[in-house]
Amino acid sequence: MPSEMLLEVRDVFAGYSDGDVLRGVNLDVRAGEIVSVLGSNGAGKSTLNRAISGVVRTRAGSIHFDGAPIEREPPASIVTQGLIHVPEGRRLFPNLSVDENLDLGSYRRAGARRSENRERVFAIFPRLRERRVQRAGTLSGGEQQMLAIGRGLMAEPRLLILDEPSLGLSPILVEELFALISRIHAEGVTVLLVEQNVVQGLAIANRAYILAEGQCVMSGPAAEIASDPKLKRAYLGL
């Protein structure tokens, strides 16, 4: 089991103008892990991701990446350090081409290996190669999701945050996506995963956290969480 701490979130409070969404969150990710964050819509999962990547400022608490505090760093310098966030809702540049969107992924990091990384993304998502000159806004929903993940991979992430990557993907692509996440992970990338596909999200993870009303209410090995009866009732509807 790897033990080097890559990400440490301590007592973080953060939110928007109408109040805190995160109310004292604690979470660790060790180098080499896949960690899943589960919780209902509105529990604060995406806000947690945004706080980690610096898009939302924390009001209190600390966030360390590879031992250094990042909670006051601007998002761009967090990206440069290799903490890459693939946001919920794709957030592509709709009027730029597939190639241009991918290039922007390597704007702050790994620019020197841009063309080989692009080839790597195309090997994973052949569909994107077929559409490389097409404007991102004209892609289907699932293709946009692939492009968002591909853009994240262009920066050679050390920690990859995936916020609902399976959203809008067909069953066969969801299956491939989770195989892909395992593959990325096997290549040495640490993964923090938020998924509504709770079963798959737990099956792939080493550990999991459950978020409710802005706090972690449960954490542990993914296999234990998966068999917890309270979780089954609350999130799996069983």
Add this chain to the structure above:
Amino acid sequence: MADPLLSVEDVSRGFGGLMAVNGASLSASTRRITALIGPNGAGKTTLFSIISGFLKPSAGRVLYDGINVTGEPPYRLARRGIARTFQIVQPFAGLSVRDNILVGAHLRHPRRPAAQISAEAVGHEVGLGHLLHRPASTLTVAGRKRLELARALATEPRLLLLDEVLAGLNPSEINDIVPVIRGLSGRGIAIVMIEHVMHAVMSLAEQVFVLAEGRVIAQGSPAQVAGDQHVIEAYLGHGAAAKLGGANAL
């Protein structure tokens, strides 16, 4: 069975050199839920855009209630009773939930008091009754999906096109909204739903059309299509097919 409310006949539409929809046909009937599934990029949303008038087909016809409505603009089709939802929900964030629904309700109720009564009834029907006064921006993803459904429903459609209304919901949130959709069908609305959440498709839909590369490659009952080798190869994958108990899953 009665004549279908919607018949799409050999419809095509290209973008540049790419045929997004290529000779596709499907039908939908009152009180039935019809599912439209298929790989990403198969042309499902394009087909919805054609049916609802946001895009004109380059060939083929759309018949609604026996009338050729091909190429009519969305506002006229809305008046005829066709409503759709969008994958990426974009409520008027600054307006309340009630006022968002009201925008749809004004189609049938020009006078505000009547529109308000109608909007509130729709809000309750989709389970937003306790949130009507809240700004739409404060809704969670699950709430926004319900609001998207409500806005379409407020136009009092006879044909409702649902584009991935279950995407982004967790399993228990999906279980909450499935009976709402079933209820709409039960009170006489013809529903066509694009959906990747297969266990919901299996439990809700009576007939399924599978679109791949712009063509219908299979149609039938959920069990029939889940066991179809082409559908498994192009769309479901063997893992999902096995979970659904498709006949030839292995």
